[in-house]
Amino acid sequence: MGPLKKITHNCHKATFLIEKKLIGRITLREEIELKIHLFGCSICRVYQHQTKKIAEMVRQLFSDALNTEKHLDETFKKDLQDRIEDELDKN
Amino acid sequence: MITKTHQIEPRNWVAIHADYLYTYAITRINDEEQARDLVQETFLAALEKVDKFEGKSSERTWLTAILKYKIIDVYRKKSSGLVINADVQRAEQEQSDFFEPEDGHWTSEHSPITFGIDEHDPLVNKEFNSILQKCLQKLPALWLSIFTMKHMDDQTTDIICSELKVTQSNFWVIIHRTKLNLRACLQKNWI
Numbered sequence: 001m002g003p004l005k006k007i008t009h010n011c012h013k014a015t016f017l018i019e020k021k022l023i024g025r026i027t028l029r030e031e032i033e034l035k036i037h038l039f040g041c042s043i044c045r046v047y048q049h050q051t052k053k054i055a056e057m058v059r060q061l062f063s064d065a066l067n068t069e070k071h072l073d074e075t076f077k078k079d080l081q082d083r084i085e086d087e088l089d090k091n
Numbered sequence: 092m093i094t095k096t097h098q099i100e101p102r103n104w105v106a107i108h109a110d111y112l113y114t115y116a117i118t119r120i121n122d123e124e125q126a127r128d129l130v131q132e133t134f135l136a137a138l139e140k141v142d143k144f145e146g147k148s149s150e151r152t153w154l155t156a157i158l159k160y161k162i163i164d165v166y167r168k169k170s171s172g173l174v175i176n177a178d179v180q181r182a183e184q185e186q187s188d189f190f191e192p193e194d195g196h197w198t199s200e201h202s203p204i205t206f207g208i209d210e211h212d213p214l215v216n217k218e219f220n221s222i223l224q225k226c227l228q229k230l231p232a233l234w235l236s237i238f239t240m241k242h243m244d245d246q247t248t249d250i251i252c253s254e255l256k257v258t259q260s261n262f263w264v265i266i267h268r269t270k271l272n273l274r275a276c277l278q279k280n281w282i
Contacts, residue, residue, distance in 0.1 A: 080105050
């Protein structure tokens, strides 16, 4: 199998390139290989669409979590405050 | 006398920054007790170097930087040692039959098919998010650390590789494997 034929049939390689392209860079050659693969492979087109969507959802999930402030319980805070005061008074 | 742009007042730290730092930690390591310990360790470490605080950044930024360092330390510890082999092996095993060994084509059993990922219904999204969270927690510690650093903090690949001590090529293999498992897990649990 020639190198071009290899990628047009290889979904493992194609999904790797999809992921690399999503957050990094792929070479021009890889770009062309991926295009050709995707043209002929509907399963990887579904994959590409879903993996982009998943990345978006993960980012959203993380940012929502960051924006909902969690609270430490008061006893823990009080102990922590005392500990800090102790350390400060030592000096 | 030059006045500092930012002041530092350790007696106010708990009141002003504790919940913020706790939230920061727990979203990244997902373990309440460990997150609490990290907040405490951050304050104590900060106390020791208060005199090095130059006021170039705000108190909160400075404290967050210390915490961030500690979180990466947790990532490193979690993903080294004996456990790593077991959880990575299990995760790799999961995807071992996704592709045909001879030509790399999707196997029919594991081919991606369309599922409810495009719904915009908030209720559906809520349910989806809880599945997503479960699927994330199933990932090996090292994979999840890399994935979180990339998608939560937008860290550069170079920084992630040097801090977690993985090579660039291994980084891309891990990103690929993470997404393969994550997507498969979503499809499996959604349908």
